[in-house]
Amino acid sequence: MLVLTRRANQSIMIGADIVVTVLEVRGDQVRIGIDAPRSVSVHREEVFRELEASNRAAASPSFGALEGLTALRPPKHDSGGGPLP
Amino acid sequence: MTGASASELPELHFASGLPGFPDARRFVLVRLGDELSPFSVLRSLDGEADLEFVVTHPGLFFPDYAPEIDDDTAERLELRSADDALLLVIVTVTNPVDASTANLLGPIVVNRHTRAAAQAVLGASGYNTREALVPSP
Numbered sequence: 450m451l452v453l454t455r456r457a458n459q460s461i462m463i464g465a466d467i468v469v470t471v472l473e474v475r476g477d478q479v480r481i482g483i484d485a486p487r488s489v490s491v492h493r494e495e496v497f498r499e500l501e502a503s504n505r506a507a508a509s510p511s512f513g514a515l516e517g518l519t520a521l522r523p524p525k526h527d528s529g530g531g532p533l534p
Numbered sequence: 535m536t537g538a539s540a541s542e543l544p545e546l547h548f549a550s551g552l553p554g555f556p557d558a559r560r561f562v563l564v565r566l567g568d569e570l571s572p573f574s575v576l577r578s579l580d581g582e583a584d585l586e587f588v589v590t591h592p593g594l595f596f597p598d599y600a601p602e603i604d605d606d607t608a609e610r611l612e613l614r615s616a617d618d619a620l621l622l623v624i625v626t627v628t629n630p631v632d633a634s635t636a637n638l639l640g641p642i643v644v645n646r647h648t649r650a651a652a653q654a655v656l657g658a659s660g661y662n663t664r665e666a667l668v669p670s671p
Contacts, residue, residue: 487606490550496639497553497655500553500554500640501553502663503624504640504653507588509587510627514629517630519568521634522570522572523572
């Protein structure tokens with residue numbers, strides 16, 4: 450891992466169009482600003498990892514599991530929508 | 535699992551794939567079960583063999599669910615109003631099915647008109663990836 454020391458209001462460039470700026474350092478928290486093209490998605494790592502794990506757990510359920518699922522119906526709600534298009 | 539032919543269905547396009555499956559970009563949505571079924575299958579047309587996810591309309595199971603889609607996702611999908619968006623959530627199917635959960639933290643957002651799609655990430659929303667479909671008794 451590349452390690453750089455920066456102060457508040459100093460930045461790091463990643464490639465030509467991603468700029469990561471240290472905005473504020475207070476105690477054990479650091480506020481960071483990120484300028485990146487729209488095609489680059491930026492996430493808090495722990496949230497992204499949680500989604501990865503959830504997607505992997507949900508991926509390609511077995512045929513047997515799906516059979517039971519089709520019998521499952523949502524509870525009755527006044528505002529419930531219709532079935533999927 | 536269904537009689538529908540995937541090739542006849544409109545294709546959804548995930549420009550950045552899904553977390554954990556970055557190369558899975560083209561999907562079709564196929565109904566799971568009869569016409570009253572609240573579930574559909576999101577089936578990948580790309581690379582990884584037989585990748586599919588069960589999805590549902592979150593309003594059916596979680597009528598109070600009101601995720602705030604971030605501006606970046608809305609812009610990327612060119613959503614101009616809330617009506618442009620079709621919202622789905624991925625279901626983790628368990629055995630028995632009563633313990634199945636829905637991922638409310640990362641809803642799938644589809645532009646109804648262009649079929650551009652993405653899995654949004656709701657930071658600091660209080661939603662989680664394992665919300666029970668059927669409340670425990």
